[in-house]
Amino acid sequence: MAAIIGTVAILAGVAIWAPSLKKARAAEIIVYKSPTCGCCRDWVDHLRDEGFRVTAHDRKDMSAIKAQNGITRKLASCHTALVEGYVVEGHVPARDIKRLLEEKPAVAGLAVPGMPMGSPGMEGAYEDPYDVLTFDKNGRTRVFSSY
Structure with a gap:
């Protein structure tokens, strides 16, 4: 009986910790940015906060x-x-990067073209509507999410 209880406790522990271990592995991102761009620094802060x-x-x-x-x-x-x-271009929200890493679609990456106001790192007095796009190696795009 003690062995069964011990096994159940171990399996419960694995069930609790396994998702966080997966998240920890998926949470490393390398960003290339201009040294003088404030919105790039703000986007990096957004990623760290997430x-x-x-x-x-x-x-x-x-x-x-x-x-x-x-x-x-x-x-x-x-x-x-x-x-x-994957490649992530521009002010892509962290939640979309997390979704990308969870779903693992057959794409090259995600992009938010331009610098839309209201996107992470571009917060301000107003918000522009914008799309997060997937793109493939042939340049084809699809809408991944809209804000």
Whole structure:
């Protein structure tokens, strides 16, 4: 009987801790940004507040990073991030990055083109409507979420 109770306790512990272990593994993100961009710093803070471990690299010229990661002009924003094999371009909300990592769709990444007011890191007096897009290696896009 004691062995059964012990086994149940161990399984309950695994059930409680396994999701947080998965989250911890999924929470590492590398951000490339301009050293002078305040909204990039604010987006990094947003990610950290949402539990991501962020390593930020300042780059004066972001064009090479964007080209290496398939970011076209129509997808471009001010910063580019890499997480678990995906590219994240622009002011993508942390909840969408978490959803991406949970669902693992067959896409290259997510993008919020431009710098829409009201997106994470771009908070202000008003909010623009904006879409978070998936994109593939051929440049095809689909709406992932809308705000």
